[in-house]
Amino acid sequence: MPWKRYIRYNKPFWLSNLLGFIGALFNGAMQPAFAFIFSEALNTFTKQGDDLIDGGVFWGIMFIVLGLCNFLSFYFNMGGFFIAGEQLSYDLRKRMYNNMIRQEVGFFDTNDIGDGSEKAPGGGANTTSTGTLTAKLATEAGLVHGLNTNIGQVFQQIVTVVGGFGIAFFNGWKLTLILLIAVPFLFLGSFIRGKAIRNKNKENRAIFENSAKVATEAIIGIKTVYSLNLSDYFIDVYDKKLIEPEKRLERRAYLSAIGTGFSNAVSFIAFIIGYWVGAKFIEKGEIQFDSMFKVLMAIILTAMAVGQSSSIISETNKAVEAFMHVIEIIDRQPKIDARDPKGTVKAPEEFKADLEFSNIRFRYPSRPKITVLRMGDKKITVPAGKMCAFVGASGSGKSTIIGLVPRWYDIGHGSVKLDGIENRDYNVKWLREQIGIVNQEPCLFNISIKENIKYGKQDATDEEIYEACKKANIHDFIMSLPEKYDTPVGGLGTSQMSGGQKQRVAIARAMIRNPKILLLDEATSALDAESELIVQKALEEASEGRTTITIAHRLSTIKDADLICVFREGRIIEMGNHEELMNLKGEYYNMVLAGDGSIAKGNEIAKKDN
Structure with a gap:
């Protein structure tokens, strides 16, 4: 885990993280403070008369103060880390997309993330698809969101352990050392659960990406799915992708449950040992009742915190894995980089x-x-x-x-x-x-006709757009629409225009660039005879004076x-x-x-x- 880099990404959000750590510090001190106050409060009940009433009022107020402090510390802890996590998630998602959209075409053909060496599907890697990449974009940065909170919780547990052991050793070091025998067993349960969940995280990620790939392909081609009556088929495929590793996940869930149950059982065994040994020490006069109870409460509450750490560790592992995947995408250098300022540039003439x-x-x-x-x-x-x-x-x-x-x-x-x-x-x-390119199946975006054409030249004037559309034989049709050039085109697979109309818009988008080179990849093969004649005429006019x-x-x-x-x-x-x-x-x-x-x-x- 590149912690230096993680800290660097968090620097702009230092105030939110600082508030989170301050909250975690006081939140971690709550359990040891509760153990101390609770033990002292119990000792009050050994008194009589006004001392009992005064003690009860005092320690009651202490519990109220403890509750208010817990409220404020929890507010700053969760609020600070949540805000920082949201900001970090936004920043990483933006960086991922910015780098992903600038990769060479080969990146989208292969499952190549990281070192820049493409891997063929036959070599054991899964082919990247729109569904896989969008799933990564949606989930990975979101999982990193929890890393700040998890780190805060780890810090909180450390404070709890240090505070609890400090109170325990101060009030009875012999009893504390005896109770520490249970600690390795608590960590063993946490280790079993953490290992089981860590493996499960990888499979869950693969399941989500593979199922997202199926869903994306079906939704993009929804008309084809309906025309072939394939709805039930794709439902079955999607279900199979979700349940494929079900047995392995179930086995790991059982292991995780065993780890959690083992840790909880050890906590109760520690109670038994503490009461029995504590009673012996009180009998021999080696420790007072209130001190024994402080030791016992501090150790038990600390042990419970350690037992809960298994879930924190598993979530942290999940977030760390996600962060590693995120920086792999962010760090990948495209082999063909349109951002690179190097290279020959010629004047138009x-x-x-x-x-x-x-x-x-x-x-x-x-x-x-x-x-x-x-x-x-x-x-x-x-x-x-x-x-x-x-x-x-x-x-x-x-x-x-x-x-x-x-x-x-x-x-x-x-x-x-x-x-x-x-x-x-x-x-x-x-x-x-x-270069102007017109493909067999034009790609139009779910925005207006004018905005689609302006993608060819983003600073184009309305006059340039009209002229390009006239060359493409589409201007008159656009002007006949109720919203004219502001008419939405429609999304992928659900376009509101015919094939010939879309093709002519694509030609206009290519023409507005005034390209020196025109590449036509079977631009009329998918059209009916009437549309083909219109588009072919537009292409012939567009080709004049250009290398085609x-x-x-x-x-x-x-x-x-x-x-x-x-x-x-x-x-x-x-x-x-x-x-x-x-x-x-x-x-x-x-x-x-x-x-x-x-x-x-x-x-x-x-x-x-x-």
């Missing part, structure tokens, strides 16, 4: 946007043993302002190579160059500002491309323009013969011919 892919060999971090792209000695050159089209069967590497341009991933072999400079040598943030790479599912849309690359199983098997590839009578030729849009069928024909 200097950047031409010539693209070149050469000798690329690439593997995804989540699948390090599977080579997705094998270009060999092939080179793709796209001059500034020209269009290059990628065609091929699903899984042939088309989308992968597009994702290398904005550096979603870095390649292990080969290069991606812009204006003759490798893309990894450019400033990441500046590089991505030069498009992944086509309908061959008629790329006949005029300056360069067409045919992919199969991660390799480029043909390159050229439409006429050149038709003259080759190879795979592209077979695709065209198979019928527009039937790329997969064309691939099968080509394989048979080979």
Whole structure:
């Protein structure tokens, strides 16, 4: 546990923590003080007449004072640590999210937290998903909230032990030493319970994260779940994730209960020993009754505090584990960092946007043993302002190579160059500002249309937004809506717009950046015929004067491309323009013969011919 770092995080909240520790100090002194006052009060009942009345009144007032002090100490103890814990939880959650949102894409593909080395699912690590990450964000920082309170309780128990033993040794050291025989057994019970709960904490965290993953995926795809009547199925899956380790958790719960019961039993045994030995000492005149009772009460109350420490220790362990997970996420350095100010930055008039892919060999971090792209000695050159089209069967590497341009991933072999400079040598943030991307399934956020488009350029004026929407053929539709540009889009999986409308908003968002490079990843493949024609027209207008790479599912849309690359199983098997590839009578030729849009069928024909 990096305590120095934990203290550093708590420094801004020093006043709340100070009040908490002051409260814990006085709260810890309450049990020894109660033992002393209670013993003295009992001794009053041995007196007669006015001494009895005066003593009763005095010690009654002392109990009232003790109660008021306990109220104030408990208020400052719990209030101070609770406020500090809330502030710390907020600060850590903010730090977690700020660092999580800046990681490279590979981080979200893998369960890689900490040292920066990705782990494949086949290597024993679970794949990270939205559900897992959001569960960590929600729970881990929240668990750390209790660490301040738990540390305060530990401090309180230490004060109780020191005060109790001090009173006990002062009033009868022989009897105290005899009663201390029970202390190791109290700690043994606490150790058994703490160990059982510590293991249970890890499993509970895994259960929550795995079940949250299932719930998130089902909720995001709720329309698909309903359409396939999978509600009962996902209920069963969720239940299985929750009850999967039930037997192990039950066994540890039994062990925890044994530890608690053992500690409580030892406390009562200590009572028996104390009364019996104390009676013998009184009989021999070695100790007075009131002193014996002070020793007994101080030791027993202290022993009870030690017995309760097992639950505090288990909660502290849980919070410490959570803090370690939090700082793992906070400390993780992204391999591709958009915050890094280093890298080449060019003036707009200097950047031409010539693209070149050469000798690329690439593997995804989540699948390090599977080579997705094998270009060999092939080179793709796209001059500034020209269009290059990628065609091929699903899984042939088309989308992968597009994702290398904005550096979603870095390649292990080969290069991606812009204006003759490798893309990894450019400033990441500046590089991505030069690129507009339209995917097959556009991601729109649950905010207004205007705010969605402004995500492309946050300082955009209304005139720039209107112009971008006109280029995307969506302006007239937006103006026909009751709330116009302030119309909410809707959440993920529950959008209030059709596929074609969402796609055109995404195109407008890409256009408002005025990018030098446009990447189109099957931007019309999921649309109906009418929407496809409208969106295709918008894309053609958007591509004018820009270096464009498009992944086509309908061959008629790329006949005029300056360069067409045919992919199969991660390799480029043909390159050229439409006429050149038709003259080759190879795979592209077979695709065209198979019928527009039937790329997969064309691939099968080509394989048979080979």
